[in-house]
Amino acid sequence: MKILVVLRMIPDSAGELELTSDGRGIDREWLDFQLNDFDDHALEEAILLKEASGATVVAVAIGEGSNRVLQMAVARGADEAIALEAEGDGMIDSRAIAGSIVALARSKAADLLLCGVQSTEDLFGQLVPYAGALLGWPHVSGSSRVGIEASALRVTQERGGGIAATYEIALPAVIGVQTASKAPRYVSGSKLREASKTAIGKAPSEPAGFERSAEIVALRLPGQRGSGENLGDNPENVADRLASILAAKGFAGV
Amino acid sequence: MRIIACTEGSFGKLEPFSLEMITAARTAGAAGDEVVAFFAGQELEPAVANLGAADRLVAASAGGSQLIAAESYTRLLADTVAAEEPGLVLVPYSANGLDVAGNLAARTGWPLVSYVNEIRRDGDRLTVVAQVYGGKILAECSVPLPAILMVNPGAFAEAERRAVDPSKLQHFDATAAVAEGKVRLVGVDVPNYDSVDLTTAERIVCVGRGIGDEASIDIARGLADILGAEIAGSRPVVDSGWLPKVRQVGKSGQKVKPKLYLALGVSGAPEHLEGMSKSDLIIAVNTDPKAPIFNVAHFGATCDLFDLVANLSERLQPGR
Numbered sequence: 001m002k003i004l005v006v007l008r009m010i011p012d013s014a015g016e017l018e019l020t021s022d023g024r025g026i027d028r029e030w031l032d033f034q035l036n037d038f039d040d041h042a043l044e045e046a047i048l049l050k051e052a053s054g055a056t057v058v059a060v061a062i063g064e065g066s067n068r069v070l071q072m073a074v075a076r077g078a079d080e081a082i083a084l085e086a087e088g089d090g091m092i093d094s095r096a097i098a099g100s101i102v103a104l105a106r107s108k109a110a111d112l113l114l115c116g117v118q119s120t121e122d123l124f125g126q127l128v129p130y131a132g133a134l135l136g137w138p139h140v141s142g143s144s145r146v147g148i149e150a151s152a153l154r155v156t157q158e159r160g161g162g163i164a165a166t167y168e169i170a171l172p173a174v175i176g177v178q179t180a181s182k183a184p185r186y187v188s189g190s191k192l193r194e195a196s197k198t199a200i201g202k203a204p205s206e207p208a209g210f211e212r213s214a215e216i217v218a219l220r221l222p223g224q225r226g227s228g229e230n231l232g233d234n235p236e237n238v239a240d241r242l243a244s245i246l247a248a249k250g251f252a253g254v
Numbered sequence: 255m256r257i258i259a260c261t262e263g264s265f266g267k268l269e270p271f272s273l274e275m276i277t278a279a280r281t282a283g284a285a286g287d288e289v290v291a292f293f294a295g296q297e298l299e300p301a302v303a304n305l306g307a308a309d310r311l312v313a314a315s316a317g318g319s320q321l322i323a324a325e326s327y328t329r330l331l332a333d334t335v336a337a338e339e340p341g342l343v344l345v346p347y348s349a350n351g352l353d354v355a356g357n358l359a360a361r362t363g364w365p366l367v368s369y370v371n372e373i374r375r376d377g378d379r380l381t382v383v384a385q386v387y388g389g390k391i392l393a394e395c396s397v398p399l400p401a402i403l404m405v406n407p408g409a410f411a412e413a414e415r416r417a418v419d420p421s422k423l424q425h426f427d428a429t430a431a432v433a434e435g436k437v438r439l440v441g442v443d444v445p446n447y448d449s450v451d452l453t454t455a456e457r458i459v460c461v462g463r464g465i466g467d468e469a470s471i472d473i474a475r476g477l478a479d480i481l482g483a484e485i486a487g488s489r490p491v492v493d494s495g496w497l498p499k500v501r502q503v504g505k506s507g508q509k510v511k512p513k514l515y516l517a518l519g520v521s522g523a524p525e526h527l528e529g530m531s532k533s534d535l536i537i538a539v540n541t542d543p544k545a546p547i548f549n550v551a552h553f554g555a556t557c558d559l560f561d562l563v564a565n566l567s568e569r570l571q572p573g574r
């Protein structure tokens with residue numbers, strides 16, 4: 001079995017996000033780029049499947065810091081690393097990159113495409129259904145467990161309300177990972193140093209054949225804190241205020 | 255124009271966001287537009303009993319188990335789209351919707367915008383506002399029609415619940431089509447609420463990734479005990495195994511509406527807000543003043559959660 005896993009580098013949402021002067025993009029100059037959390041789980045699931053079934057794992061990364069994250073992927077167990085050329089330096093639009101990912105899945109003869117269920121940048125739709133539809137493969141988004149039995153996948157999907165559905169899917173398939181079966185592993189510095197010697201392949205960007213979904217007219221920050229009251233940042237004052245608010249509303253004392 | 259509002263339900267219950275899709279469709283529509291609700295599932299009862307606010311209901315009975323795989327849902331929806339030729343399809347941002355919206359967009363070649371909160375009609379286009387970066391940035395987009403929008407649960411009010419007039423119901427049997435799918439449902443796990451049912455809890459203290467590690471959960475648990483509250487967690491906290499799944503609040507966890515919701519180190523991603531934004535009193539503690547949780551909080555503090563918990567526990571400790 002051959003697994004292609006997609007790693008997208010996206011701005012850290014916990015950091016400060018500022019708009020560009022034309023208001024249509026975010027200022028990328030000082031941003032920290034991180035591996036999309038869900039893609040990190042997809043990588044872990046790929047490595048777990050490799051350990052369970054002897055699969056080969058090809059990691060493809062896109063965006064700023066791709067080489068660094070590919071080395072990490074190799075240190076964790078990926079067999080091959082490929083940096084995908086990005087078009088422009090704006091958002092990683094999953095609708096636009098689907099064509100390149102599908103071309104790679106075909107040229108590498110992958111049986112399973114794993115990606116994170118979503119990224120905070122896929123305003124124009126998620127990679128999993130686009131890639132699944134282009135490849136004509138079945139796809140399931142939001143997995144919390146992926147296992148392999150004979151040549152079929154067993155995938156548990158999180159539905160709302162804590163309900164989990166388990167499906168059997170014949171390969172080839174595309175899975176959008178929400179949570180890996182086990183938490184993503186850490187790698188030691190020595191493994192990382194070893195992995196830094198790995199050659200990183202390159203793949204060109206291919207058109208997906210979809211028209212752009214929409215024109216971004218403007219980006220803005222959400223209205224500052226609805227109607228809520230800011231109690232400040234001094235823990236003693238905040239505790240005093242909260243204690244009296246809770247008491248007034250009948251919550252203090254059980 | 256005709257607008258298709260996708261709806262979902264299982265285990266005899268309609269997902270409340272289904273009614274929100276009808277309101278969203280009315281918002282996007284102009285006078286004379288027709289809103290058609292689409293439903294696919296094992297039993298049609300939840301749809302037929304509740305979706306009367308739409309002009310018509312197209313419902314596919316899927317047979318088999320309680321849940322229908324997104325693959326089958328999409329295929330039935332695509333057939334309906336081909337027959338109805340809508341100008342707009344609204345898909346809820348749900349586990350199912352994540353697979354449905356993009357697949358339909360790829361099949362039709364139509365534009366798709368996800369995480370949509372607001373919709374406005376501008377002649378033959380729509381202006382929509384969508385959330386990106388975990389709710390930290392809003393993107394206003396101009397979308398040509400026909401189009402597909404994936405709409406955030408909670409963004410629109412629920413349309414009135416009433417039964418569908420039998421003359422407005424178009425029903426077809428899709429058992430055979432579903433049986434041909436490549437994604438075969440082999441099991442469904444429903445959480446066991448014997449230990450705790452957050453949906454009925456009156457007071458909840460929820461910890462997010464800001465809590466840092468498993469051992470620190472006890473610090474929050476101490477405060478929860480003093481307040482007589484249940485402890486809950488965001489997805490990363492539950493994924494790390496620090497709290498059991500039944501204590502997860504949000505899109506894939508529980509949707510709660512307690513009298514008191516105290517969020518400690520939770521950023522307030524849209525998927526979390528979906529599960530708790532309707533709580534009566536929301537208090538949030540987060541060191542990042544731009545965290546989206548503050549957009550729904552009634553009271554917010556930007557101090558370190560550990561300092562706050564220590565100080566507040568001391569003040570609330572009975573007998574002090």
Ligand SMILES: Cc1cc2nc3c(=O)[nH]c(=O)nc-3n(C[C@H](O)[C@H](O)[C@H](O)COP(=O)(O)OP(=O)(O)OC[C@H]3O[C@@H](n4cnc5c(N)ncnc54)[C@H](O)[C@@H]3O)c2cc1C
Nearest residue numbers: 462463464488489504505506507519521525540541542559
């Ligand atoms: C299909 C799908 C379903 C999902 N379902 C759910 C769901 O059911 N529930 C859910 O919660 N999420 C869900 N998510 C995930 C969601 O997108 C977010 O990733 C998640 O809610 C983030 O959790 P968090 O706020 O704890 O972590 P983070 O976003 O990492 O936020 C941690 C916060 O803690 C703050 N902080 C750090 N240290 C401190 C400190 N010492 N004191 C005070 N504040 C501090 C930081 O400023 C930060 O804002 C789902 C996602 C998808 C795609």
